[in-house]
Amino acid sequence: MQCPRCQHTSTRVLESRVPKDGKSVRRRRECIRCSFRFTTYEKVEETPLLVVKRDGTHEPFDRERLLTDINRACEGIDAMQGRTKGIVDEIERQLQRRADGEISQSDLADLALSALRRHSEIAYLRFAIAYHRYQSLQEVEELIAALNALRVHPPREGDASLAVSS
Incomplete structure (x- = not known):
């Protein structure tokens, strides 16, 4: 020095x-x-995180954007007041542990969905509907059916989040 x-x-x-x-x-x-x-x-110098978009382009991870999206999904849910920042912190810690510093947009959405599902099914549904761009009531009903199936048969530790095709 x-x-x-x-x-x-x-x-x-x-x-x-x-x-x-x-x-x-x-x-x-x-x-x-x-x-x-x-x-x-x-x-400690943290590795800059990059999000790989659907079209293959890369952009820096934007914590505020993720927080805004999660806040939007949690709007009006009293039980979620004050929890959204902690959810984003949890997601960001998981991202920092990645060796390569890159995450696909869909994997980032899966991390958010997994965290939201543990806290609020309504917030989970809102986020999933917005992210997957559902266009019909049938698609939403399938999502709800899959969520209900998880209640009956919860995933084991380490299993992936609720996988829903768009």
């Missing part, structure tokens, strides 16, 4: 602390040459 005062490259760490957010390390340092004390912060 280079001293901000004399630019000497040797410093020693006097103290290290992890702030409340747990996502960085605060270090108090001292220059070996001039004894100037300063503070540095270390943070």
